[in-house]
Amino acid sequence: MSRADVCVLACAEAFRGDGEILAAGIGGAITVLGARLARLTFEPELLTHDGTCLLTGDVPPLGEAPEVVEGWLPFRDHLWLVLHGRRHVMLGASQMDRYGNSNISCIGDWARPKAQLLGVRGAPGNTLCNPTSYWIPRHSPRVFVQRVDLVSGLGTDRGAADLRRVVTDLAVLDFRTPDGSMRLASVHPGVTVEQVVAATGFELTVPAHVPVTPEPTPAELAVLARLDPAGQRHREVP
Template sequence: MTDSSPAPVSRAEYCAVACAEAWRGAGEVLASPMGLIPSVGARLAKRTFSPDLLLTDGEAMLVGLDGRPEGWLPYRRHLAMVTGGRRHVMMGASQIDAYGNQNISCVGDWERPSRQLLGVRGAPVNTLNNPVSYWVPRHSKRVFVERVDMVCGVGYDRAGDAPFHRLVRVVSDLGVFDFATPDHRMRLVSVHPGVTVDEVRAATGFALVTGPEVPSTREPTPEELRLVREVLDPRGLRDREVAPR
């Protein structure tokens, strides 16, 4: 007799569900996830609680639930959505600080950096003109820093009155964070099962805002687990991005 009970929920699966939650209630906006776990999350959101999301193949087409083209999105229309608050991008961050300033360009002094990274790319336009979230697969003090070495994505302390600036959430392999505090400092919203608040604090290079109790990241539903495991990532590539713990 074989055991037919489902495998325990992995850390990567908690992260995918947490990423999906970033698009809950987003309406008909263009979801632009960067990275495997955010992509699984965006597609999961569209298949479950955010059916109006628009997904793109990254070139010129809108794609449906089965990944097939269902519409045309030329680059000029894409840019119009970017600059008008009609896109929600989930980017990575080589460094991020307490106010959500993000660095993906260099480590060290930009004139003589110790590490050259991707470059600024579209981060300033993204953060000033449409909602942005961040995905960090390896939470550490090297990423969650007191002060970023170079500002690429703009945080709350620098955004001024930019009309569409909004940092929705940060998801890491340890927990979920937002900026829903009076001064828009990063707040710990939930810890993934198996993680403690003290562990998150020890891995963060600045003082986190926390409530008196921090809940666990929500459990995926049986249908969400089925979609992740059988439809969205049947090869289990998510466990390469977030190692099982």
């Protein structure tokens, strides 16, 4: 069992209880594996796709084409799912504040940024209409900041529909607080609360008891080994 395995399971748990909606992992192997692991274990009604426009009847390993195709998902139908809250997306972020406002557009002042990133892309619509979670592979004060330089994805203070959880290489965070600010939900095995607090650039809500993030069972590890035979998850979280 590795830290990457723990992170995949934590991402999979974000989809628990979703039922028959589209699970979309964006930004790396771990988010895709999380959605596929959830479907193959505790959330069999989840819809998964091949990364482009095919709904998959089976759940293939990373990099392999599905053997069973359940349907075609052109862009217009994908947008229908987004606008009607029928997709749970797991996004990435270059910056995030304590209310879950995220930035993937630029670092620095908008008029003259230090770095140009992706642009807001679909983050406003996703966060306004859909369940949304995040995967942050490097938990640091450069990512978790007091104020994002530009709001790409909406936080709980700006009308986000349903911010579920933020999974990082150190911990799981959520927004189950009276004011919708970020809370430390669990720390990964071998990580301390103090490490997470030091790596966060704003004040986290820290409960009196912070549990340890669950480790995958042998059965879940066997599923992961089939889904990721090349070990791409370990390159994302060494």
